Each structure stands twice: as structure tokens, then as C-alpha cells.
Amino acid sequence: MADIESSFEFSSSLTSSSLPPPRTRIFKIIVIGDSGVGKTCLTYRFCAGKFPDRTEATIGVDFREKIIEIDGEKIKVQLWDTAGQERFRKSMVQHYYRNVHAVVFVYDVTNAVSFRSLPSWIEECRQHALGQEVPRILVGNKCDLRHAAQVSTDVAQQFADAHSMPLFETSAKNPYGNDDGSRNDSDHVEAIFMTVAHKLKSQKPLILSQPPCGLGDTVTLRRQDEEERGSWGCGCWRS
Ligand SMILES: Nc1nc2c(ncn2[C@@H]2O[C@H](COP(=O)(O)OP(=O)(O)OP(=O)(O)O)[C@@H](O)[C@H]2O)c(=O)[nH]1
Numbered sequence: 351m352a353d354i355e356s357s358f359e360f361s362s363s364l365t366s367s368s369l370p371p372p373r374t375r376i377f378k379i380i381v382i383g384d385s386g387v388g389k390t391c392l393t394y395r396f397c398a399g400k401f402p403d404r405t406e407a408t409i410g411v412d413f414r415e416k417i418i419e420i421d422g423e424k425i426k427v428q429l430w431d432t433a434g435q436e437r438f439r440k441s442m443v444q445h446y447y448r449n450v451h452a453v454v455f456v457y458d459v460t461n462a463v464s465f466r467s468l469p470s471w472i473e474e475c476r477q478h479a480l481g482q483e484v485p486r487i488l489v490g491n492k493c494d495l496r497h498a499a500q501v502s503t504d505v506a507q508q509f510a511d512a513h514s515m516p517l518f519e520t521s522a523k524n525p526y527g528n529d530d531g532s533r534n535d536s537d538h539v540e541a542i543f544m545t546v547a548h549k550l551k552s553q554k555p556l557i558l559s560q561p562p563c564g565l566g567d568t569v570t571l572r573r574q575d576e577e578e579r580g581s582w583g584c585g586c587w588r589s
């Protein structure tokens with residue numbers, strides 16, 4: 351578990367001059383919500399670029415990762431696809447929330463019960479002492495099933511506003527069309543997770559600081575929250 355929860359990783363190949371390899375930042379994003387809302391399909395869509403042929407209820411957690419590039423920096427987005435069923439998640443819950451960078455709450459627009467469950471998912475976050483600085487977003491999935499919608503955009507938007515979260519409506523299955531053949535104007539899964547990654551990058555910039563005396567031409571780059579939390583290793587590159 352320690353490896354998967356660290357927030358930097360080293361490139362496996364050393365450069366010929368034996369300089370420290372560049373490090374890739376990892377953003378840990380957990381995806382939570384009732385069983386069946388489509389968490390596995392959403393994370394699969396983002397990381398594999400397609401809708402899975404079939405899914406089974408997630409047991410514990412599945413990890414999916416994707417390397418993205420923002421402003422020239424390669425970042426690993428690590429999605430924690432959590433189990434919605436209580437019996438498959440209870441032994442894992444503490445790991446979900448450890449060192450998490452962002453939370454994606456998912457409900458199914460065709461299932462009002464999954465929307466009404468959202469306060470209990472928010473409460474679970476609160477119980478795990480998630481700070482206000484951890485971005486949260488709300489995602490209504492299965493927008494392709496427009497004829498079966500039970501949760502209106504207005505009601506969902508009011509809920510999102512009340513909890514200071516942006517709302518996205520999407521379909522992991524069909525980002526462009528509805529089951530009745532009409533056009534689907536929902537948000538694309540790719541764009542949703544990229545928005546979260548941009549937010550995290552803007553919150554946690556790599557900052558340039560003066561090298562301590564005696565380090566010659568070494569510059570020290572640190573993450574903002576390394577200074578705040580004091581729990582991150584020093585990242586040094588030779589200029
Ligand atoms: N029509 C439609 N079906 C979807 C969509 N996303 C997921 N599904 C279906 O919903 C069912 C549940 O999807 P999962 O992704 O396994 O749900 P989950 O939230 O991961 O469920 P747990 O692992 O039990 O927590 C599957 O039959 C999917 O095919 C979508 O955008 N549109």
C-alpha cells in the first residue's frame with residue numbers, strides 16, 4: 351500500500367550522466383458513490399478511452415492510472431475506483447482517504463436513490479477529516495438514458511451549489527448520443543478528470559526556492575504542500 355500511496359515516483363531509467371531522474375507527480379483521486387452508478391465505467395473510460403464490455407461489482411478498490419501532460423509537466427492521474435457495496439468496502443475505507451488529493455462523487459441520473467445517498471458519502475468524507483482544500487466534484491452519470499432520468503439538472507445543481515462543488519453530467523457509455531438517437535450535450539468524461547487535474551496542478555505548483563548555501567548550481571524544486579505538510583521528500587534537479 352505504501353508504494354501506491356506515495357505521491358511522487360521515479361522514472362525507472364537513469365540518465366547516462368547519473369543525474370537524478372525526473373519525477374512524476376501523482377494525483378490520487380478517489381471516485382465514490384452507490385453501487386451501480388458507473389464508477390468503474392467512468393474510470394475505465396478515462397484511462398482506457400472506451401466503455402468496458404462488462405463490469406462486476408468492485409471489491410475493495412481497483413486502481414486505474416493515466417499519464418497526462420499539463421503545461422509541459424507529465425502527471426500521473428491515479429484513480430481509485432472504490433466499491434459502492436458496504437460489504438466490499440468496509441475494510442478498505444481508511445485507505446481510500448489516506449493522502450487523497452481530490453474526491454469525485456458519482457450518482458446515477460436514472461436512480462434517485464443514488465442521488466439521495468450523496469449526503470452519506472459526504473459525511474463519510476467528513477468523518478475521515480478531509481480538509482476543505484481537497485477539491486470535490488459531483489458527477490451525474492448515465493446521461494445517455496435520457497428517457498429514464500429521475501434526477502433533474504436543476505435539483506442536482508442546487509445540491510452541488512449547497513456543497514460548493516461543481517456539477518458535471520456525463521455518460522461513460524455514450525458521450526455523444528442518447529439511447530433515443532438524439533444528441534447528447536453532456537460533459538465528456540475526459541474533460542471532467544482533466545478539469546480536476548488542472549485544479550490540483552494550480553493548487554499545488556512546483557515552486558522554485560533558493561538553494562541552501564554550498565549547493566552550488568543546484569536548484570531545489572518543491573511542491574507547495576510539501577512545505578505545508580512537511581511530509582514530502584526534497585526534489586532536486588541540477589540546473
Ligand atoms: N447506459 C449506461 N450504463 C452505464 C453507464 N455507466 C455504467 N453503466 C452500467 O451500469 C452498471 C454498473 O456500472 P459499474 O461501473 O460497474 O458501477 P459501479 O459504480 O462501479 O458499481 P460498484 O463497483 O458495485 O460500486 C453496468 O451495467 C454498466 O454497464 C452509462 O454511462 N450509461
Ligand SMILES: [Mg+2]
Pocket residue numbers: 389390391405406407408431432433434
Ligand atoms: Mg465498480
